[in-house]
Every structure is written in structure tokens, then in C-alpha cells.
Amino acid sequence: MAVLPASPLFLLYVGVFLIAALTCFASLTRLHHITDSDTRQGLWALLLTSGGWAAAHVGFLVSPTTSLKLGWYTLGLVLGLAAVGAWLYFCSAYTGRTYHRNPTYRRLAIAVYIALVAVKVTNPLHREYFTTTVVATPFPHLSVYTGPLHWTAMGLSYALAFVGYFMLLELFTQIDLDTRALFALVGITGLPVVLDLVGYTTPYLIDITYEPLGVAVFAVGVAFVYIDQFEAVQLAAERDTPVIALDVDNYIRDTNRAALTLFPEIDGAEGAHLETSLPQVADCLDSDNPILKVQQEGSTRYYRVTETPYGTVKSGLGRTIVLTDVTDRERYREELERQNERLEQFASLVSHDLRNPLNVATGRFELLREEVVMAADNENAEAVERALTRMDDLINQILTLAREGQPVEQWDAVSLSSVAKGSWEMVETDTAELRVDDDLAFKADPARLKRLFENLFRNALDHGGPDVTVTVGALSDKPGFYVFDDGPGIPEGDGDSVFEPGYTTREEGTGFGLAIVAEMVTAHGWTIQVTESETGGARFEILGVESVA
Template sequence: MSTTVPIATIGYAVVFAAAAIACFASLPRARRIDDAGTRRGLVALLVSSGSWAATQVGFVAAPTERFAARAHLLGLLFGFATVFAWLYFASAYTGRSYHREPTYRRAGLGLYLAVAAVKITNPLHHRYFTTEPVAASFPRFAIQQGNLHWIATGLSYVLAGIGIFVILERFAEVDYDTSVLGGLVALTGLPVVFSVVGYTSPRLLGFSYAPLGVAAFAVGVLFVVEERFLAVPLTGDADGAVVLLDDADRIRDYSREARDLFPGLVDAIGDPVDSIAPTVPVSGSEEDVLELDVGGETRYYLATDEGVSLGRADLGRVVAFTDVTTIERQRRELERHNDQLEGFAVWVRHELRNALTIVDGYADWAADAVEKGDDDDAREALGTVSTATDRMARIVADLATVAQYGRTIDGTEPVPFREAVEAAWTGADTGDLTLTVAGTGTIEADRARLRRLLGNAFVFFTHNSGSELSVSLREDGFVLADDGQRPPPEAAERYFDYGDAAPTAAAGMALPNVRTLARVHGWTVTVDPDHGAGTGIVVAGALVEVHDASPPAV
């Protein structure tokens, strides 16, 4: 006989022995996977596939026909078990629940036992396979497959294909580069080509080469790309942007949504994440809501940080960003409304208590003066009472304003800015103050609330000891500035607090109302620290269309 015959025997034995060793050697790492379902499925897959590969070694090196038949039969049993282990693993790994459903578990067990019974009883009916010695030294025994074998094989390929499909589907869902993982999964099906060649030609032995694919898959996912492999179950259900980091917080991969949120991620593989996306939470931080500018719009994202580990070894982490703009806006609006009511309640309580104290005291004084016949003192006391009651009436009016206009806006419209300024100016008691308006255009606002906002601002400037007031339309809002008193830098924020009579008691409610009416629009109101003489109030965050920036006078 040719000397190549034993070399072929050794070659087959070495290849399948290597596959068996790879499967069993991967067990310690597989047992360290945190997810119980994935861990059990992968361990079962490695045990069944490794045992299957070992029986293939026994078959090619079998000294007798009986040994070869038994080795082949054991291989058939382990091979069919590998299919169900693969399905269990695929279901758990992709986050499905089929592997936990009693109906599917019982159906799978029943199907396996039925097919296993047919295989075990093959020595009685010989319809699954037969063995026969051949004249050549390799292979020494040939397998003749029966009709039942092809039925079971077809069923096995269909079931295995389902597992491959659901895993590849999950890889597509995670939206970052899983091509290597996809290649490893496809590799599990590649040995089918060898089996087909073996069944249809003498170039290869006519039996299953599937254990080789499983061994390659196990080595690849557990020793080469383990952080990507373990990150998939964590990111498959993430609705939004995902960034995959290694154990040193360097960028390993990212999704398309993450690239849109953080353009600096492009070509940043291997770079520290804080140099590209500094808003990504550091390792071990709590969940946080990030405020990001997306296409010129402020949106809010919940950043969740989940570690990727294999046993005690940290392989990296996955940071997922979920768009929570609607919820966060509602939360902030509720917080704004609560703060507004709390501050206003404190102010109203304080002002009403003072006014009532004045009314009570001066009413007694007036009564005493009347009894004494002192008409001048009585008139003076009653005048003070009248002033206090007028003050109470203004408080009630301000309360009505906040109650009516401090609620969330249902809708906005483009409001001609000059028209709103003129209407508010006409309705305000501005004394000797003169007005100049710079710029024309429209501002997206609630018309009534905008007029109230401007009217309250005019009340403030009327009591700020100025003679000239300018209102300027800008691309993101507008500015009101006068030549009156300049607020101390350390006290500027007090001007917006209910309860602080700044700059005077008469104007104490004006700027707090301005901020309240601005916030319901989503705008901000601040004192301009760079304004020269007088006070500058900046309203920003508005959607404005400027038509003309020239400063005509009114």
C-alpha cells in the first residue's frame, strides 16, 4: 500500500482531535460568561461538539468495523444534540425567550429522543446507515447512508440555519461593525461544503465536518473578539447611539447614531473616548442625562454605562445613548413650574402680610384720629390704607397673570416683533421713558405671553431711573437696555427672584414675571454683564427670523 494512506489517517485524526481540544479548552472561558442562558448554551454547544469531534477521531482510526459503527453512532447522537445546543445558545444570546419556554423545550426534547431512538435502533433496522470494510487502508470502513439519515440531516440543517439567522439578525440590529462576528457564525456552516463534497465524491470522507466550524467559532468569539461578542447582548435592544469601549476607555466601535451625535468619533478607533466625546460618562459613573445640540435643536439623551466582562476580567464597556427628549422636557417643565409656584407663593405671602399689617395699623390710626376730630391725620392714614389696598390689588393681578400665562404653552406662531413691542408699549404706563426699536422680523412665540413679557419688562425699566430704552431684535432673541441704574454684579440674579424688591418695591414683580413668561417659551433671561451704563436684559433661545437689522426710532 502507498505510504500516504497512514498520513491521511493521521491527518484526519489530528484535525478532528484539534477541534475537540479547542472545544474543551474553551470551556473555562465559556463558564465565565455572566449571562446564565448564554453561558449554558455555549457550554452545551462546546461539550456536544467536542464530543462529536472526538467520535470522528474514533471513526477514522477504528481498528474494527464494530468500533467504527459505534463511534459513528455516538457521533450521530452528539451531532444532533449539538443542533439543539446551538438553538439554545442562539435564543439566549440574542435576547429571545424560546430557550425558556416549556413548550419549545418539551418539543425539542421529544424530537431529539425520537430521532435518537431511530439512530440507536439502527443495528436492528439498518435504515439509518450501514458500515462495510473496504480494500484500501484508508478509509478502512465506509458508511452507506440510509434514507432516514438524509431526513434527519435535512432537519438538522434547517434547525441550525434558524440559529444562524437569528444571530446574524441580531448582529444587524446592533448597528456597529459585527462583520468579524458574522464571519465566525458563517464559519460554523462552512463545513457543510466539505460534507457535501465527501458525500458526492471520493475526495473527502463522507461524514459531517461540522465540529470544525463550531471549534473555529468558539476560539474566535472567546479568544479573539470576545469584547465584541459579549457586547452584542448588551446593545442589541439599545434604541439609539452606542459606543463600544475597551478596558482602557479607548474607542473600539460605534453605531451610526453615535457618529451623528459625536462627529469626532469618525476615524477615532483606538483614541481615548474623552478626547472625542467628553460628555460620555467615565467608567463607574451613574446614569446621566446629556444635553446635546443635534441639527440646531437641543435634545436630551440618557447615557447608560454597562460593563463587558468575562468572569473577573473587565473587557470594556458599552455606553448607550437613548433619546429621552420628550420626557426630559416634561420633567424640566414640571420642575420650572414647581420652582415658579414656590417662589411666587413666598413672595405673595410676604407682600400680603406686609400690606395687611399696614392696613390694620393705619385703619386703627384713622379710627383714633376720627374720634379725636383730627381730620388731617385721618385723611393721611386712610390714604396709606388706600395705597396698601392698591398694592394688594396689583399682587392679585400679578397672581392672575402668573396663573394664566405661567402654564405650559400649547402652541406658538410667528409674531411680528415690532408689532408686539408697540402693543406692549402702548398698554404700559412708562412715564417719561422713550423707546427705540432696532430690527424688524418675526419671533416664534405665544402672542399674548410675549406682550405680557414685554409689558413687565417696560414696568421694570420705568422704575430703573432711566430716560431712554432700546429694544433690539437678534438672531436668537432680543435685548432690552436702558441708561438707568446698573445692577451690582453680585446681585444681578436677585432681580429675577420673587420676594426681592429690586430695584424698587414697585418693580419687584416685573423681572420675575419676565423670566416666568420667557421660560414657558423655553427661553432664557439674564442680565447682560457687559452692558455699559444702565441695565441690559438679554432674552435668548428664541426662534427668530430677522428681516431688517436697521434701528428706526419710535
């Protein structure tokens, strides 16, 4: 085997696999244009292992000694098996699945790979994977005869490769964009199987794996010819979301079915300019608030318009326009604005139309007390004074309820421990005690959060007495914090009512304290629930806070 054959077919084999290797390696320089990092990593690994696989075939063909040929062939087996794993990683990432990130699948794949590699590299000991002999057709070469372990590994590899094909083809059939070119590229990667069968069953081709040739064609197609369409398909993977693909000059290249349903006027508008065909979308992209209102079937729907660049610097960076339905959120926002307007009107009514007559009545009552000699224990006078004072308290509480329900606009990082201790100092606590179990950093409106704690502390003092102990801490199993006391707790059956305006168990209470707390919690976008503490008191849990490092 020291003298290399000089037949044209031999030179063709060497040239084809050498070109395949160089093509795969050259394509690696183009992958930085792919925006999705997982897809880019998977394709990078596929091209690297396939290029190395093809290069190992070249080494197998041109090596002058049998031992070198066997070394190159074994290296090709190892790299070929790695290429299967890279193929699955790429297919999972490109189609939007998460199999490639699943720790269990990754550990299983590594274990299977190590086991099969061990079988391949120890073949000289057991010779169950392959044996070799020198043959003269179609040119003098070292022919490989595969054993039962080879067919086991090959069957597993083909099955896994088919899973990858299925993921890609399923995506292509579900996407409304034109994917015929990508269909063809994926199909070409499977064609070398035919060459494998011919090489195994006939003397016309040598018995060697030809898969690197298909991957090389796929690499050229994706990295050099169809990279724009390759990315556009991935970006349009959400079938129910309208997607419009534009070229570098904002001319429409493609649309999916959801976009045509939303905008029937662009059916057949490929090649038309976006500003001409959909001026409202173009204007939305240039605005600070990219929310598009669309009249659809007699109702108004709202879409957030976003854009994602794709393509290469050389070919030009096109854009994919994605319209995400945010109708529910926008309707909620509009309803919230209407509610806030009504609350402001109500607060104005309470503040002026009710407080003014109350102030007049209070002033006249004080004058009456000065002008008329009243007994110190006059029950009627005391009752009138209590009623006027209670009405003033109620008006203040109603105004507070309306004010605290406004959505939070200014968020700052706060410390649970610092805010709780600062709020405690603002409350008349007598001999009561505050305990802070542990701290939590999260985002909130500091002033409103301080008032929230003050209301909870006053509630504990009002019901638990001057010696109550209040404990504050961070929840361990979910994002949030708790406040509980060792007082008498919430009466049985009243858990759902404590946050309603007017609920109180004390004759002198207004019933707005916990309602105001609930409004402040809701204004932050959090939720609050009440349970019984371990000591039998009331335990309030505030959930949904956004913690910060």
C-alpha cells in the same frame, strides 16, 4: 478490523478530530468572561456537544472492533443532534431573541429530540437509518451508508441550523459595528458541509459528518481571538441607541451609526481618547447623575450614560458606553419641578395673603359679637360665621391639596391591613364598620397613605351615613387595592368629575376630599378609578402599586 490502518490520511483524520475535540473542551474555560448568562449557557452547550461529537468520531476511527465503532458512531449521532439544539439556543440568546425561553418551543424541541434519538439508537432493529460495510479507500475503514430516516433527520437539522445562521447574519448586517471577522467565523462553521458532500459523492474522503471542525474554529475565534468584538456586537444590538466601544485605556475602538449621528466630531476618531474626543461623556461617567444634555436640531435632548465592561482579564476589560434617550422623562421631571414651584408659591399666597385677612375678619366678628348684643337666632350673624368658617376650611383644603401633590421621596414597606385599620381609628366612625378582606404588602409613603385612607373613609361616612360599611382589600387580577362602601354611590354620569377640585354633592362640603385623594395617588405614581360596588356604593381602585414579598 482489529488492525488499525497506518496511512497518513488516517492519522490526519484522527489528529484533526482529536484537535477539534480538545479545542472545544479547552474553549469552555474561557466562557466565564461572557457577561450574558443565556449566551454563555448556549455557547457552553454548543462547545460541549460539538467536542463530544468530534471525540466520538475519534472513537469511531480508532476502535478495533465493529461493535465499538457502531457504538461510537451512534453516540456521535446523538451528540450531533444535541449540538443543533445548542446552536439554536445560542443564536437566539446572542441575538436578543427569546425563542430559547419559550416553554412551548422547549417542550417541542425535547419531544423531537427524544423521537429522533430513539430512531438512531434502535437502528440495529430496523436498519433504516444506516448500514455499514468495510471499504479500502481512501484507507481501510467501516463505511456508513445512510438510509431514508437519516436524510429526514439531516434535512431537519440543516433547516434548523440555517435558522440560527439567519439570526446571526441578520444581527451582523443591522449592527453598525465592524462585524467582518464574526461574519467569517460564522461562515467557517458552515464550510464543513462541502466536506460532507465530497465524502458522500466521492471516494476521496470518508462519508462522515465534518461539522465539529467548523465549530472548533468558531470556538477558537470567539473564545480566544475575537471575544471583545463578540460581546461588543451583542451590547450594540439596539440599533437606535448610540454605542461607543472603548478599550482598557479608554481609547475609542468602534462606534455605531447612532453614535456618529449624535456626535459627528468622532467620525473617524477610532484610536482617539474618550476624554479628548468627548470630554462631556467622560465627565458624565464620573458624575453621580449621569444625564447628558445634548443640543440637537435646535432642541435639547437628554441621554442617560451607562457603561458595561466586556473582554477578558488577560486582554483587559474594555467598556461599552451606551447612551439611552431619556428626554421625555427628563422633560416631565423638569415640568414637575416647575409645577411644584408654582404650587409652593400659590400655597404661600393662600397661607399668608388670604389667611391673614380672614383671621382679621374672624377676630373682628368675634369682638363685634361681644360688644353688640345680638339675638341668639340672628340669621345675619350666623350667615357671616358660616361664611368665615367655610373660607377657613377652603384655605386648609387648598393648602392640603398643594402639599399632598408633592412627589413621594421616602418609600417604605407597608401593610394594607395595618394602615387601613390605623386610619379607621383616626376617623369619627360612630357605628360604621370596617372590613379588611385580605392583606397586601407594598411600598408607599406611610404617612401620606394613612391620610389617603382617612379621606376615603370620611367620604364614605359623609355620603353613606353613620351605619355605613367600608371594605378594604387587595385586587386579585392586578397590583393594587380597593376601598368600597355600601352607601348611595356616585351619581350617574359623575364618575369623571369626582376627583376634580370643588366637586361635591353636599351643600356643606368643600369638594376637595377626593381631589386630595387623587393628588396623593398621583404623587405615588399610581392611578385611581371609581366604579360602583356590588352593593351599589362607591368603589375606588388604586392601581400600579409595587408589591413586596
